[in-house]
Amino acid sequence: MGLSEFFTDYTLRNITLGTSILGAICGMLGSFAVLRKQSLLGDAISHAALPGIALAFLITGVKDANFILIGALISGLVGTFWIKGIVKRTRLKSDTALGLILSLFFGFGMLLLTFIQKMPNANQAGLDKYLFGQAATLMEEDVWVMAIVTGISLLVLLLFWKELKLLLFDPDYTKTLGFNTRFLDILITTFIVLAIVLGLQTVGVVLMSAMLLAPAAAARQWTNSLGVMIVLASIFGAFSGVFGTAISASQDNLSTGPVIVLVAAAFVIVSFIFSPERGLLFREIRFRRNRRELHLKKTLTFMYHIVKEHDNISRPHAIRILNNFQGYTRKTLNKLEDERFVRIEGNQWSMTQEGFNEAESIYNQLGNKND
Template sequence: MTAVFLVDDYTLRTVALGAVALGAVGGALGTFAVLRRQALVGDAISHAALPGVVLAYVLLGTKASQWLMLGAAVTGFAATLAVGGIVRTTRVKTDAALGIVLSVFFGVGLVLLTWVQRRPDASQAGLDRFLFGQAATVLRDDVVTIAVVGSLALAVVAVLWKQLKLLAFDAEFGASLGMRMHAVEIALTALLVVAIVIGLQMVGAVLMSAMIVAPAAAARQWTNRLGPMTLVAAGVGAAAGAIGAVASSEVERLPTGPTIVLVATAIVIGSFLVAPRGVLVRRLRARRARSRLAAHAVLADLAVLEDGHGGVAHGHPAATIGVMEEADATTALRGLEQDGLVRCDSEGNWSLTERGREEARRR
């Protein structure tokens, strides 16, 4: 029913397609930011894009999304250059420089936006949608722009794949091979700027960084290889965009941008829990490993006790074995019994089976 509704509803179809394209591009490019531990770069760029949007409107006198995105790209890229300049010329660390640039650029953007909104003409109305996002205003041309620009960005990633891989994992080794890693870093920054500015109208400057970080963070829990991680991140971003767009259309007055971000966050939390590298899976593996170690220790103790009785099968209470292990050995004994390595007699004493005896000798 929802699928039919999606096909028939022009607005929902447009928003969903734009969200899918945005999520896929943001997720794929965000992979490199997450691997380089520069998630805050996306936050700085997205907040620094706001003054560019307002300045583009003031200077060009148009609200065409292409020109506003261009303005956002200029100030977003300028913000990253400012961060690099601060780190190189002062003793301020990268995280502090990102915080400074983020705050200053976003503050300037809010001041400019307030000033423009107080002007007597009404032509500036709607600029605030770039602050929190307003997916309902996304048109077919905007979706085409997102798809085309995003596809070009992904094509650049494909061309620079080897260089970006070295940048993410071992930039110094790449430089030793003669690659211009600084230029590659600038190219990656430019790609992140592109991914962010194409999503400002839909998600907004405040939340756009989440579309860069969240899909990649979720994908990191499912694989430890760059190629699959990039594909999974793109898939997570696309799924979050589609689900968020549909969910916001089903609930009255539910904003699309924040809903998409919440869906992406839910996927991240789920990945942290149930993915192969997730919390629950790691704990389950650790529990199984402890159980195996306990079983091995109990098997060895039974062999020692048997040798102490002249190497003949002789049963021992679980409490006796537990004293040797300084723990309750009952659980381990039950597991070994299921594997056919030990047996329990009518009096509750445990002894090795022939198979268990061979297993103990082998270990």
């Protein structure tokens, strides 16, 4: 996909802009879902929107994107607040409620879609595209709607930043400060539902939850700051949309929605491996470094005991004990020599005064901890 194509091809321009905006808003709002440990909520909402899509068509009789998305929004909100009602009024946990609503609404939606497809009405063709998404159907009006909703979401986040941050990390304390936690919860949940509904046309019911969660999960690996996480998640989501669209446009028979989700998953994998604090690679490096340091300390403390028990460390008996010690490797000895804790002469080695002092310090620290 060339840059000139982006400016000249109407469809490609709409898809690229639409998917990048969708990725940004999903990353921004998905951060709240991830941090509130409501990862399954996105899956439940996207599936709960399906009956609304079908009912909107049955009521209006036309396949108008605006009516369909309004129906999806209403259905998604109903499903969301049913979940919250079940958790609040019964002994069922949130994951059980999510599973129940997801299955119930998706089953009802599939039933309605099957009924619609058997109707003698040519307008019903294409409703099943909302299951897996069809980015090629994006119009300029759809992109403007996405941009406006993203702008409103950003404005709401800035206006209620302090309250939402408090609600996220300490709901009880937020309530004691006098904030309306129910209103804040409804506010952020409504915008999450709105973001999911906007993405149904592009990514589809089945994959929408991944679009909501993947950028946020990737961003979480890089930072402990909420603000930085939201910015990173928005960037990851936007790039997922752009790269996914580019890959899809460069190859025949590649659906845009699934490719975007796969690109977002690639961001997650890279983040899980290479992030400095939580990444698997750096965690392994730290583990190996700590193990080497532990090896060095173990060797030093052993030598410390030997030195304390023998007045003359150069006596053959003491050197024999040291050389038969199995708690070190030649590499460990070389490291100790580099740090001037031991002295190696040929095949024999002994502890320096500096090494003795360091080992004594380690030994005293261990003794204090045990006390």
